[in-house]
Amino acid sequence: MEENTVLTQEQEEEKxxxxxxxxxxxxxxxxxxxxxxxxxxKYAVTANSASVKEHFEEWEGKEVCVAGRLMSRRVMGKASFxxxxxxxxxxxxYITRQDVGEDVYAAxxxxxxxxxxxxxxxxxxxxxxxxxxxxxxxxxxxxxxxxPLPEKHNGLVNTDMKYRLRHVDLIMNQDVRETFFRxxxxxxxxxxxxxxxxFIEADTPILLPLEIGADARPFKTHHNALDLDMYLRIExxxxxxxxxxxGFERVYExxxxxxxxxxxSKHNPxxxxxxxxxxxxxxxxxxxxxxxxxxxxxxQACGGLKVTYQGTELDFGxxxxxxxxxxxxxxxxxxxxxxxxxxxxxxxxxxKGVQLEKGKDAKGHVLAAFFDEFVEDKLVQPTFxxxxxxEISPLAKRKPGDPSxxxxxxxxxxxxEMGNAFSELNDPIDQKKRMTEQAERKRAQGANAEVDEDFIxxxxxxxxxxxxxxxxxxxxxxxxxxSASIRDxxxxxxxxxxx
Numbered sequence: 375m376e377e378n379t380v381l382t383q384e385q386e387e388e389k390x391x392x393x394x395x396x397x398x399x400x401x402x403x404x405x406x407x408x409x410x411x412x413x414x415x416k417y418a419v420t421a422n423s424a425s426v427k428e429h430f431e432e433w434e435g436k437e438v439c440v441a442g443r444l445m446s447r448r449v450m451g452k453a454s455f456x457x458x459x460x461x462x463x464x465x466x467x468y469i470t471r472q473d474v475g476e477d478v479y480a481a482x483x484x485x486x487x488x489x490x491x492x493x494x495x496x497x498x499x500x501x502x503x504x505x506x507x508x509x510x511x512x513x514x515x516x517x518x519x520x521x522p523l524p525e526k527h528n529g530l531v532n533t534d535m536k537y538r539l540r541h542v543d544l545i546m547n548q549d550v551r552e553t554f555f556r557x558x559x560x561x562x563x564x565x566x567x568x569x570x571x572x573f574i575e576a577d578t579p580i581l582l583p584l585e586i587g588a589d590a591r592p593f594k595t596h597h598n599a600l601d602l603d604m605y606l607r608i609e610x611x612x613x614x615x616x617x618x619x620x621g622f623e624r625v626y627e628x629x630x631x632x633x634x635x636x637x638x639s640k641h642n643p644x645x646x647x648x649x650x651x652x653x654x655x656x657x658x659x660x661x662x663x664x665x666x667x668x669x670x671x672x673x674q675a676c677g678g679l680k681v682t683y684q685g686t687e688l689d690f691g692x693x694x695x696x697x698x699x700x701x702x703x704x705x706x707x708x709x710x711x712x713x714x715x716x717x718x719x720x721x722x723x724x725x726k727g728v729q730l731e732k733g734k735d736a737k738g739h740v741l742a743a744f745f746d747e748f749v750e751d752k753l754v755q756p757t758f759x760x761x762x763x764x765e766i767s768p769l770a771k772r773k774p775g776d777p778s779x780x781x782x783x784x785x786x787x788x789x790x791e792m793g794n795a796f797s798e799l800n801d802p803i804d805q806k807k808r809m810t811e812q813a814e815r816k817r818a819q820g821a822n823a824e825v826d827e828d829f830i831x832x833x834x835x836x837x838x839x840x841x842x843x844x845x846x847x848x849x850x851x852x853x854x855x856x857s858a859s860i861r862d863x864x865x866x867x868x869x870x871x872x873x
Contacts, residue, residue, distance in 0.1 A: 390521075390522065393521075393522045394520055394521055394522070397487055397518065397519070397520050397521075397522070398520060400484075400485045400487070400518070401518045401520065403485060404481075404485055404515070404518070409481070409515070411490075411491075411515040411516060411517050411518045412517065412518070414514070414516045414517070417439070417441050417493040417514075417516055418439055419439055419440060419441050419493075420438050420439045420440075421433065421438040421439070421440055422440065422460050422461065422462050423440070423442070423458075423459075423460050423462050423463045423464060423465035424462035424463055425462075426438060426440070426465060426498055426506060426508070427463070427465065427506045430498065430500070430506050433498040434498055434499065434500075435497055435498065435499070436497060436498055437495065437496065437497050437511075438495070438496065438497070438498055438508060439493065439494070439495045440458065440460070440465060440493075440494050440508055441458070441460065441491065441492065441493040441494070441516060442458035442459050442460035442464075442465070442491070442492070443458060443459045443460075443489060443490070443491055443492075443519075443545060444456055444457075444458055444486060444487070444488055444489065444490045444491075444492050445457045445458060445459045445464060445488060446488070447486070447488065449483055452470060452471045452472070452479075453468070453469070453470040453471070454468075454469045454470075454482070454483070455467065455468060455469070455507075456469060458492060458494070459545070461551070463548060465506070465507070465508060466501070466505050466506070466507040466508070467494055467496070467507065467508050467510055467513075468496075468499075468501070468507050468508070468509045468510065469482060469510045469513060470509075470510075473496075473509070473510060473511050474510055474511070474512060474513045478512075478513055478514075481515075482513060485515075486515060487518075487519060487522070488519075488522070488523055489519030489521070489522060489523045489545075490515055490517065490518055490519050491515070491516045491517035491519070492513060492514065492515055492516060493513075493514050493516050494508055494510045494512070494513055495510070495511050495512045496508040496509045496510040496511045496512075497509050497511070523542065523545060523546065524542065524546060534869075537861055537866075537867050537869060538869055538872070540865055540866055553851075553855045553857060553862065553863060554863075554865060556675055556676075556851070556854065556855050557851045557855070557863060559674065559675045560671055560675045560847070560850060560851055560854055561628070561847065562674075563670060563671040563674040563675055564628065564648055564667070564671060564847070565628070566670075566674070567666075567667050567670045567671065568626050568648075568650065568667075571624070572624050573624040573625060573626045573650065573652075574622055574624060574625050574626075575625075575626055575627065575628070576613075576614065576617055576622070576625050576626070576627050577627065577629070578607075578610050578613035578614060578627055578629075579607065579613065580606060580607050580629075580630070580632075581595070581597070581604045581605070581606065581607075582604060582605045582606075582607055583602060583604055583605075584605070584824045584826065585605050585821075585822050585823055585824060586608075586612070586809075586813070586823065586824065586825070586826050587768075587809055587812035587813030587814075587815070587816050587823040587824070587825065588608060588609070588768075588812070589816075590608040590609075590633045590635065591608075591633060591634040591635055591821075592605040592606055592607070592608050592632065592633070592634060593605065593606040593632050593633075593634045593643075594634075606632035607631060607632065608631060608632065608633050609631060609647075609649070609844070610627045610629065610631070610647070610649045610844075611649055611769065611842070611844065612826055612829045614626075614627055614649055614651050614842075615651060615798065615829070615832065615833075615837060615840070615842075616829065616832045617651075618651050618653055618837055618838065618840050619832045619833070619835055619836065619837045622653075623652070623653040623654075623838075624651070624652050624653070625650075625651050626648055626649060626650040626651070627648070627649055628646065628647070628648040628847065629646065629647070630644055630645070630646060631644070631645055631646070631647050632644050633645075637868065639858065639859040639860060639861075640790060640849065640860055641860065642848070642860050642861065642864055642867055642868055643868050644868060645846060645847075645848050645860070645864075646846075646847040646848055647844055647845065647846055647847060648844070648845055648847055649842070649843070649844040650663075650842065650843045650844070651798070651840055651841070651842045651843075652840065652841050652842075653838045653839070653840050654838055654839055654840070655839075655840065655841035656781060656797040656839065656841050657760065657770075657781045657782065657783055657795055657796060657797045657841055659841055660783070660795045660841040660842070660843050661693075661695065661758050661760070661783060661785075661795070663841075663843065664758075664785060664793065664795070664843065664845075665690075665693055668690045668756070669690055669691065671850070671854070672690045672854065675854050676854055679691040681853065681854060681856075682856060683787075683788055683852075683853050683856055684788070684856065684858060686754060686788065688754075688755060688756065688787060688788070688853065689755065689756070690756060692755065692756065693756045693757065693758060693785075694755065694756070694757045694758070695757075695758045695760065696757065696758070696759055696760075697759070697760055697761040698741060698742075698745055698759050698760070698761055698762055698763070699711055699741065699761065701745065701749045701753075701759050702741060702744045702745055702748065702749060704749075705748045705749045705752050706726070706744055706747075706748035706749070708722055708726065708744060710737070710740075710741050710744070713737060715737065716735065716736050716737045716740075718737075719735075719736075719737040719740035719741070720735050720740060722740070723735075723740050723743065723744070726744070726747075728740070728743050728744055728747050729743070730743055731743075733815060733818065733819070734765075736763075736765050737763070737778070738763025738764060738765035738766060738778065739763070739765050739766065741763055742762075742763060742765075742766050745759070750786065750789060750791070751789040752789070753786035753787070753789060754787070754788055754789065755787070756785065756786075756787050757785060757786050757787070758783050758784075758785045759783060759784050759785070759786065760781075760782065760783035761773060761776075761779045761780070761781070761782070761783075762779065762780050762782040762783075762784075763778065763779060763780070764777070764778055764779065764780050764808075767780040767782045767796070768799075768808040768809060768811075768812050769796060769798065769799055769805075769808075770782040770796035770797065770798070770799055771796065771797040771798060771799045771800070771801075772799075772804075780796070780797075781796060781797035782794070782795065782796045782797075783795050787853060788853065790849055792845060792846060792849055792850065792853075793843060793844060793845030793846065794843070794844050794845075795841065795842060795843040795844070796841070796842050797839070797840075797841060798837070798839075798840040798841065798842045800833060800836075800837040800838070800839065800840065801833075802830055802833035802834045805830060805833055806825065806830045809825045809826070809830070810825055813825050848860050848863055848864060851863040
């Protein structure tokens with residue numbers, strides 16, 4: 375009977391500890407011989423793996439200096455092959471005792487380990503199998519890895535460990551690196567689009583002196599010098615609108631938002647948004663704006679308007695537009711345009727088994743609950759849902775001719791809300807009334823909440839009609855990189871500390 379070779383966790387830890395001990399002994403030997411790798415301050419790299427392989431004809435026979443992490447080693451007597459990994463991929467090295475010298479070659483065989491950072495000077499050629507390689511003329515260790523990498527075929531199979539040890543995940547998986555390279559392209563695409571339209575990028579405070587009445591729960595901290603409780607921002611909206619009042623007219627901010635709430639595949643307590651405000655525009659113009667921006671970003675980051683996400687093709691060239699009332703009627707059969715009272719709305723909710731939150735049972739709240747229950751997960755292709763109830767839109771302008779609704783839209787893809795936009799409320803009297811009611815509801819639930827009087831003061835100085843938009847950058851990156859979880863597009867997602 376074949377012996378079971380699967381190691382227990384304790385045996386695996388002992389094995390890793392032994393490997394780490396051996397590597398430290400090798401380091402001590404190198405230091406004693408005057409070859410401390412950590413004393414190296416720089417290495418003059420002249421080419422990377424991608425440039426050498428993609429432009430082989432230009433590099434063939436020429437000398438290059440390359441550097442990277444040792445990922446494989448195949449020793450064959452007086453000559454050996456290795457692969458190093460740099461930012462753009464892997465490159466093969468051909469190392470011989472004759473070319474690098476007997477002492478260096480002996481150290482390469484005995485003292486080098488997979489994971490070490492090395493620098494190589496040599497000339498570019500192709501092996502008999504056609505692989506572009508560097509024939510080493512000199513080799514030096516630039517940093518010693520004291521911990522071993524995971525086995526090549528098993529890798530980091532535990533998802534939790536992939537997120538905790540992101541640096542190792544990036545070393546082992548080129549696909550993961552590519553996700554974050556594309557993230558950088560997406561963010562650059564957003565900025566390029568906005569800058570090209572005359573928007574000014576701003577930085578507004580992250581630490582705030584009060585907790586506003588919005589539904590999101592903030593993180594609380596304390597400023598010792600001022601002896602003042604402070605809160606991490608849950609949005610950038612109120613400060614950016616002050617800048618509209620101040621005459622910026624077109625302004626945006628891309629930055630971190632913090633919400634002390636649950637975590638799942640679509641939510642992380644700390645995430646990135648971009649909020650955009652344009653004076654003299656309304657929510658209809660902002661819908662057009664969103665379509666143009668997504669076409670620009672998808673083309674720049676993905677090469678076209680059609681993107682596949684989890685097996686479904688999304689077409690950013692086609693967008694559907696429905697009012698919330700139309701969408702609820704389409705997917706639930708209930709026509710809220712025919713419901714005239716809060717009592718009638720609550721009765722319909724009971725009949726349909728729609729649960730209502732305590733204190734949120736007005737007709738507008740019921741319509742929103744129906745949307746959550748019957749509609750949101752059906753919105754797969756790019757879709758705008760507009761005209762939201764005033765009860766759930768405290769910062770949006772009322773719709774002319776129907777004061778129960780606001781000029782607000784959200785847009786959805788793959789059943790996810792991707793962004794939120796308004797014709798911004800610029801009436802300071804109406805704004806203070808809505809913020810006061812919102813804060814009172816929150817206090818009635820036992821939470822702290824205040825009205826931002828400084829913001830009201832800003833509105834009283836006069837804010838022009840303005841269109842505003844906020845979108846989640848992380849969810850956009852999820853779609854454009856075909857990533858199932860928000861944690862896959864955050865370099866270091868929030869994790870519970872290991873005991």
